Amino acid sequence: MKKIFFYFVSISVIIFSGILFSNTSLLGLIFIIFIGLYRGSATGSTIGFFLGLTDGIFASSTFGVLSFSYAVVGYVTGRLPGRIDEENPLAQIIIVFIGVIFSKLISIILEMIFTGNKGILGIGWEFIFVIFVPLFFTIFKKWWLLWFEKLTVER
Amino acid sequence: MYKKNPTILLSFYLIISILILSFNVNPSIKAARDFLFYVIISPYSKIDSAIFSVNRFGNNIKELVDAHQQILDLKNENKQLLTDLLKLKILEVENKRLTEILNYKKNLKRKINIARIIAKPSQQYYKSLIIDKGIDDNLKENRAVYGYYKNHFGIIGQLIDVSKNTSQVLLITNRISKIPGRIIPAGVDGIILGNETNELEMAWIPIDAEIKIGDEVVSSSASDIFPSGIPIGIIVSISQSGHLPFKSAQVKPTIPAFQLTDVFIE
Numbered sequence: 001m002k003k004i005f006f007y008f009v010s011i012s013v014i015i016f017s018g019i020l021f022s023n024t025s026l027l028g029l030i031f032i033i034f035i036g037l038y039r040g041s042a043t044g045s046t047i048g049f050f051l052g053l054t055d056g057i058f059a060s061s062t063f064g065v066l067s068f069s070y071a072v073v074g075y076v077t078g079r080l081p082g083r084i085d086e087e088n089p090l091a092q093i094i095i096v097f098i099g100v101i102f103s104k105l106i107s108i109i110l111e112m113i114f115t116g117n118k119g120i121l122g123i124g125w126e127f128i129f130v131i132f133v134p135l136f137f138t139i140f141k142k143w144w145l146l147w148f149e150k151l152t153v154e155r
Numbered sequence: 156m157y158k159k160n161p162t163i164l165l166s167f168y169l170i171i172s173i174l175i176l177s178f179n180v181n182p183s184i185k186a187a188r189d190f191l192f193y194v195i196i197s198p199y200s201k202i203d204s205a206i207f208s209v210n211r212f213g214n215n216i217k218e219l220v221d222a223h224q225q226i227l228d229l230k231n232e233n234k235q236l237l238t239d240l241l242k243l244k245i246l247e248v249e250n251k252r253l254t255e256i257l258n259y260k261k262n263l264k265r266k267i268n269i270a271r272i273i274a275k276p277s278q279q280y281y282k283s284l285i286i287d288k289g290i291d292d293n294l295k296e297n298r299a300v301y302g303y304y305k306n307h308f309g310i311i312g313q314l315i316d317v318s319k320n321t322s323q324v325l326l327i328t329n330r331i332s333k334i335p336g337r338i339i340p341a342g343v344d345g346i347i348l349g350n351e352t353n354e355l356e357m358a359w360i361p362i363d364a365e366i367k368i369g370d371e372v373v374s375s376s377a378s379d380i381f382p383s384g385i386p387i388g389i390i391v392s393i394s395q396s397g398h399l400p401f402k403s404a405q406v407k408p409t410i411p412a413f414q415l416t417d418v419f420i421e
Contacts, residue, residue, distance in 0.1 A: 040161065041161040041162075041165070042160075042161035042164050045161060045164055045165045045168055046164065046168070048168075049168040049171075049172070052172075054191075057191045062176060063175055063176070064172045064173070064174075064175030064176035065172075065176065067168065067171070067172045067175070068168075068169055068172035068173070068176070071165060071168040071169060071172065072165070072169070075161060075162075075165045078161065079161075110176065114176045114177070
């Protein structure tokens with residue numbers, strides 16, 4: 001129950017920060033990857049689905065696209081081999097970068113299939129966020145430890 | 156249980172997502188999306204509006220403080236400008252007066268010094284005044300003193316007491332002043348006496364002299380202090396001197412000495 005409340009608060013904070021500061025559009029995806037890496041693919045895909053669903057309400061994309069792509073990203077990060085060091089800042093940056101690209105690709109494909117809109121895979125200024133991924137991971141860890149005693153890797 | 160089968164869980168999520176996507180144009184899906192949007196955005200809009208109001212209130216206070224400070228600054232600036240304007244006006248008047256004096260001095264053929272009146276006691280209006288030039292400026296006693304007032308030049312007195320840096324001027328209106336004068340155009344001479352009022356008395360005018368009110372009185376060649384022909388005043392009234400064969404005239408001085416700030420000394 002505490003975990004559900006934790007995820008609910010986290011998603012709310014991410015969504016509201018996205019509304020208040022439109023520059024933080026990647027924050028949700030970073031959080032999903034963080035959860036996927038540490039809590040496994042089941043939690044990653046669940047958080048990805050709900051965060052994508054909520055994010056989809058405000059996003060200009062077709063409703064359902066983000067819930068699909070975020071759920072897939074959360075699942076895949078939870079399936080990454082155990083030998084990948086999730087504490088390594090460089091690994092974090094690379095995983096998030098690939099995750100963002102992957103998510104965008106899925107979104108474009110889905111938009112094409114269901115709406116016929118031909119999307120463009122653009123690498124915008126928001127990718128600067130990727131550089132600060134280790135910082136966000138540290139913040140998320142602190143945030144987790146504020147609620148729970150320890151953070152164990154379950155993938 | 157679901158943790159052991161994450162793939163099934165993902166499949167479930169993907170199916171739901173695809174269903175949502177498939178029925179995206181469905182009005183009920185759209186309505187659900189709008190409802191969720193409203194539920195999430197309405198508290199945010201209230202928070203945003205409150206933050207905006209607080210910011211606006213803060214900005215208003217800041218603007219008020221800034222405006223108040225600007226008003227104070229402008230008031231001070233205005234005061235300073237008014238003071239400067241007053242100074243400029245004083246300087247303008249002074250400049251105009253000095254320019255007139257200098258222009259007049261240029262036209263004079265005689266060598267003239269200009270001195271500033273430094274003391275003019277009210278009880279001495281018609282008796283004397285003190286100027287800021289003395290022996291150091293080559294002044295001596297019994298030198299003629301002139302004044303320039305409203306485009307008129309005329310005699311106002313003579314130096315009687317010259318010290319190092321100051322001198323006393325005996326005014327022609329002083330009771331002890333007696334200078335020879337001539338009425339023009341009649342060309343008759345008389346003695347001009349001061350009586351410590353704003354008028355002079357000209358005595359010893361031959362009784363048959365053809366003079367009238369408005370005639371000009373100038374310095375006579377009989378004077379060894381004043382050069383002849385310098386204006387002294389205008390006749391304002393004429394009277395008989397008892398049974399003697401002379402008459403006298405009241406003369407209004409050309410230059411009101413108490414109005415001056417500078418004098419000319421020959």
